[in-house]
Amino acid sequence: MNAIHLVGIEEKFQRACVRLVQLFNDEANVTFNERKPTRKKEVLELSVIFDIEETDDKTIFVKAGLFQDNSPLIEKSITLSALEFPVKKVKKQAVLYTLLTLLEDHTGIEQPWGVLTGIRPTKLYHSMRRSGKTKDEIHEELEKLYLLRPEKIELLSKIVDRQLTVVPDLDEVSKEVSVYIGIPFCPTMCAYCTFPAYAINGKNGSVPEFLEGLHYELEKTGEWLRENKIKVSTIYYGGGTPTSITAEEMDALYEHMYEVFPGMDQIRELTVEAGRPDTITPEKIDVLKKWKVDRISVNPQSFTNETLKAIGRHHSVEETVHKYHMAYEQGLTNINMDLIIGLPGEGLEEFQHTLDVTGELLPTSLTVHTLSYKRASQMTKYKEKYKVASREEVHEMMKLGDTWMAEHGYAPYYLYRQKNILGNLENVGYALPGHESIYNIMIMEEAQTIIGLGCGAASKWVDPETGKIDRFANPKEPQAYIENFKDYTHKKLEALSLLFKLN
Numbered sequence: 001m002n003a004i005h006l007v008g009i010e011e012k013f014q015r016a017c018v019r020l021v022q023l024f025n026d027e028a029n030v031t032f033n034e035r036k037p038t039r040k041k042e043v044l045e046l047s048v049i050f051d052i053e054e055t056d057d058k059t060i061f062v063k064a065g066l067f068q069d070n071s072p073l074i075e076k077s078i079t080l081s082a083l084e085f086p087v088k089k090v091k092k093q094a095v096l097y098t099l100l101t102l103l104e105d106h107t108g109i110e111q112p113w114g115v116l117t118g119i120r121p122t123k124l125y126h127s128m129r130r131s132g133k134t135k136d137e138i139h140e141e142l143e144k145l146y147l148l149r150p151e152k153i154e155l156l157s158k159i160v161d162r163q164l165t166v167v168p169d170l171d172e173v174s175k176e177v178s179v180y181i182g183i184p185f186c187p188t189m190c191a192y193c194t195f196p197a198y199a200i201n202g203k204n205g206s207v208p209e210f211l212e213g214l215h216y217e218l219e220k221t222g223e224w225l226r227e228n229k230i231k232v233s234t235i236y237y238g239g240g241t242p243t244s245i246t247a248e249e250m251d252a253l254y255e256h257m258y259e260v261f262p263g264m265d266q267i268r269e270l271t272v273e274a275g276r277p278d279t280i281t282p283e284k285i286d287v288l289k290k291w292k293v294d295r296i297s298v299n300p301q302s303f304t305n306e307t308l309k310a311i312g313r314h315h316s317v318e319e320t321v322h323k324y325h326m327a328y329e330q331g332l333t334n335i336n337m338d339l340i341i342g343l344p345g346e347g348l349e350e351f352q353h354t355l356d357v358t359g360e361l362l363p364t365s366l367t368v369h370t371l372s373y374k375r376a377s378q379m380t381k382y383k384e385k386y387k388v389a390s391r392e393e394v395h396e397m398m399k400l401g402d403t404w405m406a407e408h409g410y411a412p413y414y415l416y417r418q419k420n421i422l423g424n425l426e427n428v429g430y431a432l433p434g435h436e437s438i439y440n441i442m443i444m445e446e447a448q449t450i451i452g453l454g455c456g457a458a459s460k461w462v463d464p465e466t467g468k469i470d471r472f473a474n475p476k477e478p479q480a481y482i483e484n485f486k487d488y489t490h491k492k493l494e495a496l497s498l499l500f501k502l503n
């Protein structure tokens with residue numbers, strides 16, 4: 001299925017239909033019209049004909065047929081009751097429901113997330129909860145209107161409960177902010193990377209000049225926070241690799257942050273990603289300890305050396321294990337590890353091996369990503385060169401990971417889905433109870449404003465009153481950042497003052 005015509009779909013439902021079709025094939029070309037299908041060869045044509053009657057008992061009927069080369073392939077009739085839900089919503093869901101079941105039947109691909117696209121599943125769950133619905137009502141709606149499979153509803157329910165245990169005031173934290181600080185450098189580039197990352201010895205902007213800009217941003221943002229008495233909930237250093245700069249540069253940065261930011265003794269969490277094990281040294285761990293960093297990330301991605309080589313990680317499994325122990329023994333015991341399912345050349349066996357080695361380390365939290373073919377990455381450009389597991393095998397790996405986590409005491413506490421993700425699955429953050437990342441919950445649930453400082457840092461404004469979301473992006477490239485950081489800082493602070501109605 002590489003092209004599809006949808007006939008008879010009202011304009012207001014068309015975007016949702018495109019997203020749904022692309023769950024089956026992210027490159028499918030979707031067109032809409034009112035004409036009869038053209039029956040061109042190699043084009044799969046779908047006509048969806050509404051027969052929507054709001055009967056006395058508020059029943060919605062949708063009839064649809066799937067055609068290819070003049071021949072009807074499958075027909076469907078869906079009946080949904082709008083008794084418990086608003087009619088408008090039911091009508092949309094009925095269209096999506098019909099489309100989903102037609103495509104599932106035709107392709108044999110099951111969509112465990114049903115017709116849910118374009119919104120974070122946990123965010124939807126939280127918004128239903130805030131509107132006063134009981135658990136049973138939420139689960140019923142997710143099942144009936146969104147066609148979520150029971151295992152996904154159960155997963156959502158567990159995650160939401162966990163998040164409310166970790167951040168009991170989740171519904172009130174929009175008065176505070178979190179801060180994200182982006183350090184855009186890495187020792188070398190990985191093949192699947194789409195983060196704002198640049199080789200530290202490359203030609204795009206010097207580290208000292210970048211840091212000068214970052215110190216300026218820290219200072220001005222700190223002043224604004226103090227003047228306006230806005231509390232900081234969490235701080236997160238990401239990138240790139242924040243530990244790719246020297247121990248002295250890290251020390252100066254954190255010292256300045258402690259000087260200028262208000263209430264550093266009260267923030268809930270300070271995280272520094274130390275993703276690439278090849279950047280970790282005893283001196284840098286001392287600096288992280290000195291400035292009371294609560295949580296670091298050391299990211300193996302896979303515990304198979306051939307895979308690391310294939311994706312250009314330039315570090316070995318042995319180095320990851322060694323650096324993990326080094327950090328742990330120097331007192332940084334709250335360590336997250338990122339694993340990726342579906343890396344090139346990896347199947348169930350390799351993933352089991354990664355889990356076996358992880359079991360010898362038992363970090364406090366683990367994030368399991370499913371590989372996503374993001375457009376900009378090297379892997380997308382050279383897709384033929386990288387052989388990846390089938391959709392079925394990726395599903396099996398995900399299941400294996402989930403069972404392993406439960407057996408080792410880890411509970412899921414956040415999840416997000418991405419476009420182009422293998423098998424249309426999800427990325428899940430697991431943690432031993434009490435070691436969840438508060439920052440991850442804040443950002444995933446869009447519970448509060450995140451102020452982004454540094455390169456490629458995207459600020460997300462969450463209106464404390466309405467919850468409306470807006471964005472502000474710092475430049476991605478170090479050179480552009482170096483040339484414009486003052487301008488960006490001031491624009492951002494102005495936008496923040498407007499958001500918190502301080503003018």
Ligand code: SF4
Nearest residue numbers: 186189190193197240
């Ligand atoms: S370590 Fe992370 S940020 Fe750096 S190149 Fe690799 S994937 Fe990108």
